[in-house]
Amino acid sequence: MGDTAPRQRAIITVASKPVMPPYIKMRHDAGRNRWLILAPERLFDPDQIAVEILKLCDGQRTVADIVAVMAKEYNAPTEEIEADIVAMFQDLADKGVVKA
Amino acid sequence: MNETTPSDKHVKESTITMDAGEMRCDAAASSSPSPDPSCTVRAPIGLLAELTHRCPLQCPYCSNPLDLEKVNTELSTEEWQKVMRQAAQLGILQVHLSGGEPTARRDLEEIIKTAAEAGLYTNLITAAVLLKRDRLEKLKEAGLDHVQISIQDVDTAAENADRIGGYKGGSAKKKEVAGWVRELGMPLTINAPIHRHNVHNVEAIINYAVELGAGRVEIAHVQYYAWALKNRSSLMPTREAFMEAARIVERERERLKGIIVIDAVVPDYYAKFPKPCMGGWAKSIINITPSGRVLPCHAAESITHLQFDNVKDRTLADIWLNGSAFNMYRGTSWMKEPCRTCPRREIDFGGCRCQAFALTGDAANTDPACSLSPMHEEWAKVADVESHQPSPAFVYRRPGGATTKRSVEEKLEPSDA
Numbered sequence: 244m245g246d247t248a249p250r251q252r253a254i255i256t257v258a259s260k261p262v263m264p265p266y267i268k269m270r271h272d273a274g275r276n277r278w279l280i281l282a283p284e285r286l287f288d289p290d291q292i293a294v295e296i297l298k299l300c301d302g303q304r305t306v307a308d309i310v311a312v313m314a315k316e317y318n319a320p321t322e323e324i325e326a327d328i329v330a331m332f333q334d335l336a337d338k339g340v341v342k343a
Numbered sequence: 344m345n346e347t348t349p350s351d352k353h354v355k356e357s358t359i360t361m362d363a364g365e366m367r368c369d370a371a372a373s374s375s376p377s378p379d380p381s382c383t384v385r386a387p388i389g390l391l392a393e394l395t396h397r398c399p400l401q402c403p404y405c406s407n408p409l410d411l412e413k414v415n416t417e418l419s420t421e422e423w424q425k426v427m428r429q430a431a432q433l434g435i436l437q438v439h440l441s442g443g444e445p446t447a448r449r450d451l452e453e454i455i456k457t458a459a460e461a462g463l464y465t466n467l468i469t470a471a472v473l474l475k476r477d478r479l480e481k482l483k484e485a486g487l488d489h490v491q492i493s494i495q496d497v498d499t500a501a502e503n504a505d506r507i508g509g510y511k512g513g514s515a516k517k518k519e520v521a522g523w524v525r526e527l528g529m530p531l532t533i534n535a536p537i538h539r540h541n542v543h544n545v546e547a548i549i550n551y552a553v554e555l556g557a558g559r560v561e562i563a564h565v566q567y568y569a570w571a572l573k574n575r576s577s578l579m580p581t582r583e584a585f586m587e588a589a590r591i592v593e594r595e596r597e598r599l600k601g602i603i604v605i606d607a608v609v610p611d612y613y614a615k616f617p618k619p620c621m622g623g624w625a626k627s628i629i630n631i632t633p634s635g636r637v638l639p640c641h642a643a644e645s646i647t648h649l650q651f652d653n654v655k656d657r658t659l660a661d662i663w664l665n666g667s668a669f670n671m672y673r674g675t676s677w678m679k680e681p682c683r684t685c686p687r688r689e690i691d692f693g694g695c696r697c698q699a700f701a702l703t704g705d706a707a708n709t710d711p712a713c714s715l716s717p718m719h720e721e722w723a724k725v726a727d728v729e730s731h732q733p734s735p736a737f738v739y740r741r742p743g744g745a746t747t748k749r750s751v752e753e754k755l756e757p758s759d760a
Contacts (some may be wrong), residue, residue, distance in 0.1 A: 244423060250602065253601060264527075266529065272434075274386060280354070281436060281437065281464040282530075283466060283491075283532055283558065284486070284489070284532065286388065288355040288356075288357070288404075289354065290353050293353035306481035316652070330350045330732060331350065331352075331353050334354070335353050337600055339558045339559070
């Protein structure tokens with residue numbers, strides 16, 4: 244019992260492979276014209292950058308891979324966005340929105 | 344991009360629960376500017392579906408009304424399915440399948456299936472003692488997203504837990520079901536209503552929730568309405584016990600960061616400001632009783648002059664927008680002083696309408712939980728006095744139970760009216 248429960252806090256690094264578990268549901272809400280993340284008795288309000296990042300989370304890509312994609316897409320220096328993205332994943336991991 | 348950047352800057356969080364003290368709904372408002380919240384009606388985000396008032400447990404703090412609805416008045420399967428479709432169309436995001444004990448409905452699978460197909464996120468709020476493993480599997484197959492199990496105390500205090508719930512063997516059964524939830528890969532929340540008979544065990548309860556594999560635990564201090572108000576003198580913890588529990592929650596929240604999320608609901612008798620009840624009357628939540636009555640909150644029927652519509656007669660959207668009970672205390676224009684000009688009027692909405700009505704006779708008055716209420720001091724004193732007296736026997740929650748024992752509580756008079 245409880246095998247899947249996190250016993251230790253997941254610390255996000257560039258090598259982490261974050262993924263949203265199946266019971267976390269990100270979807271576009273047509274009526275409100277915005278993206279939402281539905282979680283157990285929780286609602287998360289991702290901005291456009293978070294939506295793009297979370298769409299890249301497949302449990303295969305590492306945080307470094309995701310940073311690289313975003314750096315290219317936004318033509319931004321890797322080191323500048325890496326801390327931002329790691330911090331975002333750490334926050335989401337602490338809240339149970341992503342597993343890593 | 345720098346060290347002062349908040350870690351949640353890209354993903355804001357809000358809570359969709361029915362615990363009145365905890366309710367926040369800021370995220371729902373964040374994307375649309377609402378110049379005058381008092382006249383803006385936006386779509387609700389949560390539906391509390393009380394599928395039945397039947398329950399094998401008899402918890403003395405139950406939030407159901409004292410006058411429990413009977414099985415022969417319950418909505419049919421088709422009627423609940425229609426409600427789920429209408430709820431999704433209205434913009435509701437999450438449904439909380441509650442009761443009573445929702446698994447007492449044999450058609451729960453069908454209701455969940457319809458809700459899930461309509462796009463609703465489905466939360467089962469259960470006492471768990473009726474669940475068998477194959478039933479739980481069927482609920483999951485039907486599309487159930489999340490299970491919340493209530494506990495009365497830790498497993499090593501099973502006797503106390505079973506005494507509080509009035510159900511022998513309940514504690515052990517809940518532990519077994521929690522294990523199945525995790526084995527099936529479903530997210531688990533443990534809800535622990537806290538009062539003077541278990542407040543000393545808050546740390547153990549949090550650790551028990553971790554042991555059970557829960558991703559969340561709700562340390563939910565009892566809110567004193569309905570059965571809990573009837574049992575207030577048995578349930579109210581002392582201020583000292585509450586403060587100690589609050590310190591433990593803060594400490595454990597830090598220690599268990601990333602392992603379990605701890606949500607806390609405080610008893611407003613010991614809070615500084617009134618709670619923003621339901622995140623504002625008719626602002627984000629709809630409650631439907633077993634017979635289909637549509638309420639702005641689960642205690643709203645205690646405000647005796649309100650009239651409630653039924654989903655059998657009108658659509659959910661019509662009731663939400665035009666129902667008299669919903670419009671009565673929506674926004675801020677109904678407010679009297681000191682709420683009307685209070686800078687916090689859109690933060691806490693003057694507190695709880697039901698509590699204002701129960702204790703002052705006028706639901707538009709300031710909730711006595713607010714320090715600006717003329718009744719506040721006397722009201723706060725009640726908790727202090729009752730919590731230091733011996734605990735009377737519980738009035739257990741059962742049909743007719745509220746009228747058979749113990750006299751009604753006395754009404755407060757304003758201290759400086």
